[in-house]
Amino acid sequence: MSATSSFSPKNVLLVLPEAFDCAGGIQMFCRALCLAAGRWAKANDASVNALVLNDDNPPDARYVNGGFASYATAGKNKTKFIGKYLRQIVSTRYDWIIFGHVSLAPLLLVSKYFNTSVKTAVAAYGIEVWHPLSNFQQKALHRANLILAISDHTKAEVIRHTGVSPNKVRIFPCTLDPNWSLDPYAAISQSSPPIMLSVARLTKDDRYKGIDNVIRSLPSVLLEAGPVQYRIVGEGDDVPRLRALASELGVSSYVEFIGGVSDAELRNEYQRCSIFVMPSNKEGFGIVFLEAMAYGKPTVGGAFGGTPSVVKNGETGLLVDPASVSEITSSITRLLSDDALRERYGRAGHRRLLDQFTFEKFEQNLGDVFSSSIDQS
DSSP: OOEEOOOSEEEEEOOOOSSSSSOHHHHHHHHHHHHHHHHHHTTTTTTTEESSSOOOOOTTTSSSTEEEEEEEEEEEEEHHHHHHHHHHHSSSSOOOEEEESSSGGGGHHHHHHTTTTTTEEEOOOOOOSSSOOOOOHHHHHHOSSSEEESHHHHHHHHHHHOOOOOGEEEEOOOOOOOOOOOOGGGOOOSSSSSSEEEEESSGGGGGGGOOHHHOOOHHHHHHHHHHEEEOOOOOOOOHHHHHHHHHTTTTTGEEEEEEEHHHHHHHHHHHOOEEEEOSSSSSSSOHHHHHHHHTOOOOEEETTTGGGTTTTTTTEEEETTTHHHHEEEHHHEEEEEEHHHHHHHHHHHHHHHHHHHHHHHHHHHHHHHHHEOOOOO
């Protein structure tokens, strides 16, 4: 694969897993992709269509506007989804098709059959590409023109498990939602006692987020740093286990499960907190760290996966072994006991956000994808 002369596509298709029916890292990535693609299309006299597998509700108009010609959903009906996809690629000669998840990548093999000149890209997010893939997924990634990996770790894992050329894999980081405030000093005065915040899905499948080990750290944190409040935003089928764990450890009065919240309430939680904590060991990227950085908050994250691409250890926050309760404890107490350190890390995190992860950077990266002419794989 090599870049040649400038290329100006006129028809772009986004094939996405989901974007608006639930909130999560992949969904937020897909929303940003919609907004950036629509704005790019409007500015370049082009047209973008989207086809979404799992969504059922209409899209949020804040993200789907600009140069969009259509936005079709399939409500988790795979037969309906494939039928709509086939009609799209037969009726329109697309210049670019971007697949928002590796599970959808095999569909690009069909697009190449109908249009040999179409260029294709596949987004590689996190744990779904950190292991051997199916034969069809492997074949699709080898046929794709680009693989858009959201972190250095994901890029390395894709190459390791598929054997694709490193030149085919482009780092394409996530972004902060453009509707978020970027003023870290609009924060509400922090309360006493200090507040630790985690924002995560609380399902049995998401135990890798490390919330249980943060709870396990609390008895020692309370002894070393004094009273704290640990607020956990999120919901799921693992909440009863986490509540029971807090009760067993005698820290229930210091832990509050907030549940699901509105966007405004979530921003308020970030504004109020003293530190953000999520020692995940399988994070593809960690958009929640960007949200904390938007409000100048220092972070504690896992030293594995994609988190180190976001949180710089000893610079914007602290990275720990997610399995080590003692490391989590020492990092939390270090931050809570040092006002100057929290301030320094918070400011550095905000600067890093502005330098690396704004929506304008995301738009620029997508524009670079669309404007480069890439030899067929």
